[in-house]
Amino acid sequence: MRVLIINTSERIGGAAIAAGRLMESLKNNGIKAKMLVRDKQTDQISVVRLKSNWLQVWKFMWERIVIWSANRFRRYHLFDVDIANTGTDITSLPEFRQADVIHLHWVNQGNALAERYTENTHFRQACSMDNARYVALYRHLPLRTGM
Numbered sequence: 001m002r003v004l005i006i007n008t009s010e011r012i013g014g015a016a017i018a019a020g021r022l023m024e025s026l027k028n029n030g031i032k033a034k035m036l037v038r039d040k041q042t043d044q045i046s047v048v049r050l051k052s053n054w055l056q057v058w059k060f061m062w063e064r065i066v067i068w069s070a071n072r073f074r075r076y077h078l079f080d081v082d083i084a085n086t087g088t089d090i091t092s093l094p095e096f097r098q099a100d101v102i103h104l105h106w107v108n109q110g111n112a113l114a115e116r117y118t119e120n121t122h123f124r125q126a127c128s129m130d131n132a133r134y135v136a137l138y139r140h141l142p143l144r145t146g147m
Contacts, residue, residue: 002032004099006090009039010047019105023047034095038088048095050088059086 003026007019019035026033040049063086067078090096
């Protein structure tokens with residue numbers, strides 16, 4: 001069984017620590033586990049970093065500008081919210097396509113859009129093309145992808 005844990009950061013924050021512990025625990029019990037992150041801090045081979053480019057930086061900045069204008073140009077709560085209007089499509093990555101279980105652990109601020117993957121038909125098609133059967137959301141109910 002292959003598990004892909006998706007998290008914003010590899011080491012920074014409580015969710016990252018919990019995701020790392022989950023991945024290590026799965027690997028210690030004979031399950032092939034990888035973690036896909038936006039912010040990678042180590043050279044661990046089972047942690048895969050999303051490719052970043054200037055377009056992703058621009059999308060992130062645009063999302064912050066939209067929030068800033070909605071807050072009447074005040075910085076208050078600027079990073080407390082993620083409106084999920086930008087993000088990275090990970091469905092074409094080999095780690096995603098090879099996974100039996102996809103665990104969306106903690107994704108925000110332009111990393112991956114949970115709504116895109118759980119409600120989108122492209123996500124369901126990507127899962128049916130290979131062998132992914134379940135999506136687990138951190139602090140949410142597990143979803144059956146319908147295969």
